[in-house]
Amino acid sequence: xxxxxxxxxxxxxxxxxxxxxxxxxxxxxxxxxxxxxxxxxxxxxxxxxxxxxxxxxxxxxxxxxxxxxxxxxxxxxxxxxxxxxxxxxxxxxxxxxxxxxxxxxxxxxxxxxxxxxxxxxxxxxxxxxxxxxxxxxxxxxxxxxxxxxxxxxxxxxxxxxxxxxxxxxxxxxxxxxxxxxxxxxxxxxxxxxxxxxxxxxxxxxxxxxxxxxxxxxxxxxxxxxxxxxxxxxxxxxxxxxxxxxxxxxxxxxxxxxxxxxxxxxxxxxxxxxxxxxxxxxxxxxxxxxxxxxxxxxxxxxxxxxxxxxxxxxxxxxxxxxxxxxxxxxxxxxxxxxxxxxxxxxxxxxxxxxxxxxxxxxxxxxxxxxxxxxxxxxxxxxxxxxxxxxxxxxxxxxxxxxxxxxxxxxxxxxxxxxxxxxxxxxxxxxxxxxxxxxxxxxxxxxxxxxxxxxxxxxxxxxxxxxxxxxxxxxxxxxxxxxxxxxxxxxxxxxxxxxxxxxxxxxxx
Numbered sequence: 001x002x003x004x005x006x007x008x009x010x011x012x013x014x015x016x017x018x019x020x021x022x023x024x025x026x027x028x029x030x031x032x033x034x035x036x037x038x039x040x041x042x043x044x045x046x047x048x049x050x051x052x053x054x055x056x057x058x059x060x061x062x063x064x065x066x067x068x069x070x071x072x073x074x075x076x077x078x079x080x081x082x083x084x085x086x087x088x089x090x091x092x093x094x095x096x097x098x099x100x101x102x103x104x105x106x107x108x109x110x111x112x113x114x115x116x117x118x119x120x121x122x123x124x125x126x127x128x129x130x131x132x133x134x135x136x137x138x139x140x141x142x143x144x145x146x147x148x149x150x151x152x153x154x155x156x157x158x159x160x161x162x163x164x165x166x167x168x169x170x171x172x173x174x175x176x177x178x179x180x181x182x183x184x185x186x187x188x189x190x191x192x193x194x195x196x197x198x199x200x201x202x203x204x205x206x207x208x209x210x211x212x213x214x215x216x217x218x219x220x221x222x223x224x225x226x227x228x229x230x231x232x233x234x235x236x237x238x239x240x241x242x243x244x245x246x247x248x249x250x251x252x253x254x255x256x257x258x259x260x261x262x263x264x265x266x267x268x269x270x271x272x273x274x275x276x277x278x279x280x281x282x283x284x285x286x287x288x289x290x291x292x293x294x295x296x297x298x299x300x301x302x303x304x305x306x307x308x309x310x311x312x313x314x315x316x317x318x319x320x321x322x323x324x325x326x327x328x329x330x331x332x333x334x335x336x337x338x339x340x341x342x343x344x345x346x347x348x349x350x351x352x353x354x355x356x357x358x359x360x361x362x363x364x365x366x367x368x369x370x371x372x373x374x375x376x377x378x379x380x381x382x383x384x385x386x387x388x389x390x391x392x393x394x395x396x397x398x399x400x401x402x403x404x405x406x407x408x409x410x411x412x413x414x415x416x417x418x419x420x421x422x423x424x425x426x427x428x429x430x431x432x433x434x435x436x437x438x439x440x441x442x443x444x445x446x447x448x449x450x451x452x453x454x455x456x457x458x459x460x461x462x463x464x465x466x467x468x469x470x471x472x473x474x475x476x477x478x479x480x481x482x483x484x485x486x487x488x489x490x491x492x493x494x495x496x497x498x499x500x501x502x503x504x505x506x507x
Contacts, residue, residue, distance in 0.1 A: 009027065015082045024175075029091045029112050029139070037094075037181055042160065044090045047422075051076045061297045066393030081124040085140075086116025095150035101238060113140040115259035167214045170227050173219030179213045198251055199244050207244070210237035224289050228273060230280040242275040248325035302465055305388035309434050309469055310477045312384050316401060316432050317471035319353035329416035333405050334446030335365065336414045341445040343368045346403065346411070347385060356382050369444040381443045387434050389462055389469075398440040402433050402449040404493050409451060410473065419473065422495040426473035429495045434469040435461050456489040 024043045032040070055072040059065060080088075091112040121140045122133045132148045134141040141151055165177050185208040192204050199211045214230040221243050232238040249272065270291065273282040284293060331349040334342035344365065351360035359380055364373050378397035385401055386394040403411045410417050410429065422429050433449060439460075441447040451457065461468040461482045470479040473495070480492075492497045 004468075005430070018071055024089050024091075025070070026091055026175075026177075027091075027158065027162060029114055033093055033095070033110055033151050033154045033157050034162070035154055035157050036159075038159070038179065039181055040095050040176060040178055041093045042176040043174065045088070046079065046090055047088050049079055051079060060294055061301060061395055064391050064393040066395055078124060081224060082113070082115075082121060085113075085118060085121035087113050087121055089114070089430050093341040095147050095154075108144045108150070109376055110147040110151050111142040113142065114138060115140055161213060165215060165231065168231070169215045169229065170217045172219050172225065172227060175215060175217045176215065176454045177215045180208075180211060182471065192322075195244075199247050206240065209233060209240055224284070224286040226284040226289075228284075229278070230273065232278045232280065235278045236281060238275050238278050241280070245273070269327065291461070302389065303307070306465060306467075306469070306479070308388040310479070312387065312401065313350065313432055313434060313469060313471040313477045315354060315384055316477045319350040319354040319475070321475055322353040323350050324419060327416075328412065329418050332414050332416045333403060333411040333412060333448060337366065337368075340414070341368070342413070344374070345369065345446045345448075347399065347401070347443050351382070354382060354384055363444075368485060369442065369446065374444060378442060378444055385443050389434065389465065390437055390440065392437065392440060397442055397444070399447070400440050402435050402439060402441065404430050404433065404451045405448045406451045406453070406493075408453065408494050408496065410495050411448065417495070422473055424491070424495050424497065424499075427476065428492065428501055429473040430492045431473045431475075432471040432472050435460055451493050453489045453494075454486070456493060460489070 003408045022507070024045070026041055026043045030041050040499065051072055054075070055068050058068045058071065063071075075134060091114075092109055093112075095108050095110050107235070113121055115138055118135055118138050118140045122135065125131070125133045127143045131143055132145050134151070141148055143151075149154075156495050159179060162177070165179065169177065170381045189204040189208050195202050195204050195207060200297070212231040212233060214228070217227040217229075219225045232241060268506055270288055271282065271293065273280040298447055315437055320330055331346040333346055335344045335349065336342055343494075344363065348360065348369075351357065359382070362377055362380075364371060366417045367374055368377075379395050381394055381397045381399065383394060385399040386392065390398075392398045392400075392402050405413070410422065410431065421424055435449055439449060449460065461480075463482075465479075466482045468482060468484065469477075470480065470492075471477050484492075491497060491501050
């Protein structure tokens with residue numbers, strides 16, 4: 001089970017539907033594994049988990065269809081195997097990390113699955129080689145080696161507040177209840193004794209003392225419903241936190257991402273918890289999810305994907321430089337046959353420099369990209385060539401990492417350029433772009449990003465990012481504004497025009 005699949009499994013089981021569901025009994029099954037450091041408990045209705053609705057939600061928030069389809073098949077198999085083993089609910093909690101671990105590596109997740117046929121359940125979980133299973137009677141324990149080891153040492157110490165919190169949670173089929181350990185909160189307040197002035201300032205201890213526990217209940221199926229509940233010390237504390245949250249929203253409305261989404265302020269308000277006495281409550285239903293959660297989830301997904309894409313650009317640029325070290329030139333945009341016909345892309349040429357030598361050796365380098373043999377290698381596109389910002393699956397073999405091509409540019413057909421020929425400076429010249437999906441190409445095909453002199457085409461930036469993600473010829477990676485003038489863009493594209501990059505943008 002891969003890491004991404006493990007995350008999908010955890011999220012998927014929150015998509016349970018409360019149809020003739022058996023009653024969850026969290027403390028009955030979790031009690032032996034709780035202690036003073038227990039921060040989180042949760043439970044999941046396996047029997048009524050809705051695979052189809054969950055995968056549809058993944059698609060809505062931008063997971064590529066091919067990837068979502070793979071998750072759907074895998075998740076259905078896992079659910080079926082759990083049901084064969086007689087699992088109706090899965091419970092989970094945290095356990096402490098090994099002594100000496102970093103402060104924010106404190107928690108491993110331990111999964112507890114009571115089963116009528118535990119061996120069947122254990123078999124499917126054992127496919128995850130990064131984790132371990134352990135049988136305790138008819139219960140299957142699942143987690144890291146540390147989690148399993150810590151579970152055996154538990155004293156079964158149950159904080160009375162757990163029962164109080166559970167009594168106030170709703171009947172939604174899946175829940176996460178959070179009870180922050182006081183010792184951890186005190187340590188945090190010592191590290192950060194004062195709240196930021198933007199949030200109203202004052203001792204951090206005031207915030208820590210206010211929060212007693214929080215819970216999130218979920219039914220992510222067709223009749224979507226998510227409930228958030230936070231229990232405060234008293235009504236005065238709840239009002240104080242409410243004022244702080246209002247300040248936080250005001251800050252978020254001024255972020256640079258805010259203008260990228262229409263009605264950004266309204267979206268934040270729709271997701272604002274409401275104070276009611278000594279509690280905070282927020283309920284999200286299907287209309288709220290579609291109008292507020294999806295747009296904000298899209299922003300979050302894009303922002304999280306920018307850094308990995310820039311890392312890919314960096315690795316590609318380093319591979320180009322390694323190729324240059326060996327061959328004394330950058331790779332040509334395309335390899336050629338004896339009769340000067342294009343064969344394979346530069347992306348194939350640098351495979352040995354991105355740890356893909358075995359794949360490189362599988363190509364017939366004297367044949368074009370679409371020969372009978374070479375076409376079979378298209379689905380083997382390396383992960384590095386799939387932008388995390390792209391909606392294409394890696395298995396589709398389409399990439400948005402393109403080099404600018406054309407007369408006077410670094411890449412022009414079979415031409416091979418040396419870095420010393422870039423007289424405008426490698427720090428001022430584009431090497432590789434992460435272009436918009438509309439410009440995607442088959443990764444093995446010698447096709448890239450054509451540029452006419454002084455007429456940079458559209459599509460060199462992603463509207464969702466509103467930035468140009470680019471690796472420069474010196475190996476540096478940058479994000480340029482989508483409002484960069486055409487004159488400046490041409491200066492970046494052309495390595496030898498002798499024109500400096502304008503510091504003040506032309507209108």
